[in-house]
Amino acid sequence: MKEFLLIFRREHIASEPALSPEQLQAMMKPWQDWIGNIAAQNKLANSGNRLEADGRVLKTGNIVTDGPYVEIKEAIGGYIIVKANSLEEATELAKGCPILMVGGNVEIRTIVSMN
Amino acid sequence: MQQNELIPHLFRTEYRKIISVLCKLFGVEHIATAEDIVSDTFLLAAETWGLKGLPNNPAAWLYMVAKNKAVDFLRRDTLFKQKISNVLQEQDMADTTPEIDLSTKNISDSQLQMMFAICHPAIPAEAQIGLSLSILCGFGAEEIADAFLSNKETIYKRLARAKEKLRTEKISIAIPAQQEIESRLHTVLTTLYLLFSEGYYSASQNTGLRKELCLEAMRLNLMLTEHEQTNIPAANALLALMCFHASRFEARINKQGEMVLYEEQDETIWNKALIQKGEYYLTRASTGNTLTKYHVEAAIAYWHTHKADTLEKWENILQLYNKLLQIEYTPIAALNRTYALSKANGKKEAIIQAEKLQLTNNHLYHSLLGNLYTSIDDAKALQHTKQALALAKTTADKETILKKINSFK
Structure with missing residues (x-):
């Protein structure tokens, strides 16, 4: 089994509206159910993290910019790590990811073991 | 209580106390001696009480006899060591009576220390459960064999190997140092969890014995929550989990001894006092910022104490399982x-x-x-x-x- 990084991207929204606890719960449910589906197959290696919209990009010459969003419209919203036998199987696991419901996408990348 | 019930009862309640104190006193290499002394004490009780009638305070009688036998052993042991090593001491042997502390505090501390010694990471999990049952719960090899669906000989061998391991690894009977207590407690909790599960889910047909296993696991867990050093949120969460499960003891097995599925159980015979205890320990577990699998499992068990099939209940259970599987x-x-x-x-x-x-x-x-x-x-x-x-x-x-x-x- 190999590990694969699933990166969630979507259009960058500079400031996300504050959600009520109910809205937050409603937003989290599809994510938790989807991650639960993967974990129930014993194919979740790492629950990963969500990323805040705010960020910085440091470039050669110590140039600091307000994130990658200036040049590309998409921003990384979060990631998880899954276990699968092949890139195809990992892609299969990515199906149903809630990011797809809001027009985002999932990038699936094989992790190169450092050992 | 009749005399023929009294001795088995005292064996269950006092055996572990005396043996823990003696093991602590003699050192882990003399577990067998401690076991012999306690067994001899109970044998003598059966003979003497049968002839002369019950003493005023049977438990105190046991302590006194065990104490005297322990003193004899220590004297002989010291004498033996002196002869072997040819070390002559100035003091007169007869004047030094070894101290044997049978105070409530020492009994309770010794049991806790014994629990840490038995649940040492060097001892295989299966042997930890066996040793816990034998030493901390006063179970005989036959009962352990019955619980494990094994035979007495296998259990004897397993226990002997585990005791040998305690000796060779020089495991001390003590509360671990503050910096290791969390990780060592983790092993203790795992053993208690397995001990409880063994009783709750075991294939053994002996329902009385299975219930006894669960109760023993709860008793040992309770001991952890009663000591300041071991009263961590995870220990409370595990105890909550056990209380919620145990509340269904009567409802999950019918009069014919058959399993009754959760959906078909009569919730009016669920034990409400145990459910309340579970809620109490779950609240106590909700401090600090570590979420263990025991917390999540206890929360799942909590929702199962609500019989009504509501969407709220199942949505909560689903999210808890999502979390549990990630842990x-x-x-x-x-x-x-x-x-x-x-x-x-x-x-x-x-x-x-x-x-x-x-x-x-x-x-x-x-x-x-x-x-x-x-x-x-x-x-x-x-x-x-x-x-x-x-x-x-x-x-x-x-x-x-x-x-x-x-x-x-």
């Missing part, structure tokens, strides 16, 4: 999670996910699929239920599945 995958959690998924999100979604679990050698997997396909595709439901019957090992499981098969006709 630790187990096939049983994956199966239960899929059941909760069917209750919260519907059978169709659950079937798609169930088919992906691929636990095809597990009878519970086929029982689950049988349940999910019922009234959606009854032919498939029957096929999976038959598969479950073919894979089931215990009589109780087979009976439950047969009932289900008959319901299709």
Whole structure:
């Protein structure tokens, strides 16, 4: 089994509206159910993290910019790590990811073991 | 209490106390001696009390006799060591009476220390449970063999190997240092969790014995919550989990000794006092910022104390299983999670996910699929239920599945 990084991207929204606890719960449910589906197959290696919209990009010459969003419209919203036998199987696991419901996408990348 | 009941009762309650104090005093290499002394003491009690009648305070009598035997052993042991090593001491042997502290505090501390010694990471899990039952719960090899569906000889060997390991690893009977206490407690909690599960889910037909195992696990866990150093949130969470499960003892086994499925249980005989205890320990567990699997499992068990089939209940259980599986995958959690998924999100979604679990050698997997396909595709439901019957090992499981098969006709 190999590990694969699933990166969630979507259009960058500079400031996300504050959600009520109910809205937050409603937003989290599809994510938790989807991650639960993967974990129930014993194919979740790492629950990963969500990323805040705010960020910085440091470039050669110590140039600091307000994130990658200036040049590309998409921003990384979060990631998880899954276990699968092949890139195809990992892609299969990515199906149903809630990011797809809001027009985002999932990038699936094989992790190169450092050992 | 009649005399013929008194000795077994005292054996259950006092054996572990005396043995813990003696082991602590003699050192881990003399467990066998401590066991012999306590057994001899009980043997003498049976003989003497039968002839002369009961002493005023039977427990105190046992302590006194065990104490005298321990003093004799220590004198002989010291004498023996002196002869061997030829070390001559100035003091007169007869003047030094070894101190044997049988105060409530020392008894309680010794049991806790003994628990840490037995649940040492160097001892295999199975042996930890066996040793706990033998030393901390006063179970005989026969009872342990019955609980493990094994034979006495195997258990004797396993216990002997475990004791040998305690000796060779020079494991001390002590509370670990503050910096290791958390990780060592983790092993202790795992053993108690296994001990409880052994009683709760064991294939043994002896329901009385199984209940006894659960109660012993709870008693040892309670001891952890009563000591400041070991009263951590995870210990409270595990105790809460045990209380919630134990509340269904009477309801989950019918008069014929058969298992009663959760859905078919009479919730009026669920033990409300235990449910309340569970809630109390779950609240106590909700401090600090570590979320252990015991917290999540206790919360799942809490929701199961609500019999009504509400969407709120199943949505909460589903989210808790989602969390539990992220902490630790187990096939049983994956199966239960899929059941909760069917209750919260519907059978169709659950079937798609169930088919992906691929636990095809597990009878519970086929029982689950049988349940999910019922009234959606009854032919498939029957096929999976038959598969479950073919894979089931215990009589109780087979009976439950047969009932289900008959319901299709």
